[in-house]
Amino acid sequence: MRGSEGVRCMLLRGGTSKGAYFLADDLPADAAERDDLLLRVMGSPDPRQIDGLGGAHPLTSKAAVVSVSADPAADVDYLFLQVSVDKAEVSDRQNCGNLLAGVGPFAVERGLVEPGEGRTPVRVRMVNSGDLALATFPTEGGRVVYDGDAEISGVPGTAAPVVIEFPRGSAPLLPTGRARxxxxxxxxxxxxxxxxxxxxxxxxxxxxxxxxxxxxxxxxxxxxxxxxxxxxxxxxxxxxxxxxxxxxxxxxxxxxxxxxxxxxxxxxxxxxxxxxxxxxxxxxxxxxxxxxxxxxxxxxxxxxxxxxxxxxxxxxxxxxxxxxxxxxxxAPVARRTAVVRTARKLFDGTVFPRSAGTAPTPAPPQGGPR
Structure with missing residues (x-):
């Protein structure tokens, strides 16, 4: 479903960010049409994003597009898209390691990956850079386990740990070739x-x-x-x-x-x-x-x-x-990188973006209650 009919969407907190997760097949294949839809989903451009899912901050105006990977080294592809808050811009120029924490659980939720008993590892290809990551998280009875005792700064409470490992990348650690x-x-x-x-x-x-x-x-x-x-x-x-x-x-x-x-x-x-x-x-x-x-x-x-x-x-x-x-x-080379994050499913259902061709005129931030 697309446009005014609604789009299937899952909202997850990944690490210290929050984003809208979509299956690639649920979004337009054309990048320009997809980006226009995401702007309407998030309520951009508007400093408050009052007419969409965005939370008026770059950390809460993000999208993850997930699909089965054709790469034999990966289970799923993950495209990260940063949706600007107060500008009509969507960028794919970077990865997002926080939303990455939710990609594995989302893949299991949508049936792209079969859950294991106890823990499920998901191999992720980050489309933005071509880099790979391995995300491992608890599953039980064919379902993702979100509750747990892992705590990360910047997020209240605790949740199940998502262990993310990054293998050595192919790009130079020092892009300029110099330490300083x-x-x-x-x-x-x-x-x-x-x-x-x-x-x-x-x-x-x-x-x-x-x-x-x-x-x-x-x-x-x-x-x-x-x-x-x-x-x-x-x-x-x-x-x-x-x-x-x-x-x-x-x-x-x-x-x-x-x-x-x-x-x-x-x-x-x-x-x-x-x-x-x-x-x-x-x-x-x-x-x-x-x-x-x-x-x-x-x-x-x-x-x-x-x-x-x-x-x-x-x-x-x-x-x-x-x-x-x-x-x-x-030249120095990164040997191994690993981190523990958490993720939590917040909402699963249908998001109804504003109609196409109704982009708001961005207004300056207002005082008073937020």
């Missing part, structure tokens, strides 16, 4: 361990790195600096003109405050993340281990083991990220 670059007069490390990310010492931008996200967003001088860095870094990383894209992300680094390896503030790319994305954290963790990188000097790395605790505005994210350095100081 000078971008717009600022030392940075450009890293891609699943998410193109620019690591910056917060102190080099005149902030502490411990500020509230809202305060950082209101710093217009900082926003201007970050924009300049992002545009230049995007070209250095081979991403071209990134003016209208959501990558690379920018992560400010500061020494840890609560026993972790580092404190982070991540821009996605303009709003400051209230936590940190899974793939963004994977890139940060790998970048901290790059000798000579800006993060190596800021972080407090454990003496042994691959596990790192990445602190963020609402808590922390534990991630295992190992990096091998080639002989004679060769």
């Amino acid at each position: 670059d000078l971008v717009d007069g600022t030392p940075v490390t450009c890293v891609d361990n699943g998410m193109p990310t620019v690591l910056i010492a917060a102190s080099s931008l005149g902030v502490t790195g411990y500020e509230d996200p809202g305060d950082l967003e209101e710093d217009l001088a900082l926003a201007d600096r970050l924009r300049g860095i992002r545009l230049e870094a995007g070209k250095l990383m081979g991403l071209g003109d990134v003016e209208n894209t959501t990558v690379p992300k920018l992560t400010l680094l500061a020494p840890p405050r609560d026993g972790g390896a580092v404190t982070t503030r991540t821009f996605i790319p303009v709003r400051c993340h209230t936590s940190i994305g899974v793939l963004g954290a994977a890139s940060v963790a790998a970048g901290l281990r790059v000798e000579g990188g800006v993060g190596h000097a800021v972080a407090r790395l454990p003496e042994r083991g691959d596990r790192l605790r990445i602190e963020h505005p609402t808590g922390f994210l534990d991630i295992e990220a190992g990096v091998d350095h080639g002989p004679g100081g060769g």
Whole structure:
């Protein structure tokens, strides 16, 4: 079903994000038609997304499109689409590791993957990048188990753990080929361990790195600096003109405050993340281990083991990220990345988007009750 007749949809919280999950066959095959439909489903463009499912924030205006994979190394394909809140734009330029946590459960719910007894592993091909991931989660009696005792920062309560492992990717860990670059007069490390990310010492931008996200967003001088860095870094990383894209992300680094390896503030790319994305954290963790990188000097790395605790505005994210350095100081390579997330089914049914050709004129945010 499509358009005014409604579209089959499942709403899931994946990690610290929330998104609408669809089977590819339930959406138009034409990308432009699909994107137009998703804008109407989410209620964009509108700062409040009052006429759709979106939650007026990039973290709650996301979509996952899932189908059986033709790749023998994967069970399902997962296409992530970021639906802009206040602009009529849908981007496929990045992955989303948080919504990835819900892909396996969704695949079982829709009958794409047969559930196991006890636990079910689902091999996922992330269409945006071609990378693979293995998501394993509890199942019982042919059904996904969502209740559990796993807790992640930024999400109230507990849920069943979803263990996500990422094999070594084929792309260079350091897209510029250097551990450190000078971008717009600022030392940075450009890293891609699943998410193109620019690591910056917060102190080099005149902030502490411990500020509230809202305060950082209101710093217009900082926003201007970050924009300049992002545009230049995007070209250095081979991403071209990134003016209208959501990558690379920018992560400010500061020494840890609560026993972790580092404190982070991540821009996605303009709003400051209230936590940190899974793939963004994977890139940060790998970048901290790059000798000579800006993060190596800021972080407090454990003496042994691959596990790192990445602190963020609402808590922390534990991630295992190992990096091998080639002989004679060769290019570093990400060895293994794994993280525990949770997911929960919120709604399953039919979503009714507004009619085609009725896009609203975006209004400025209003005061008063929200």
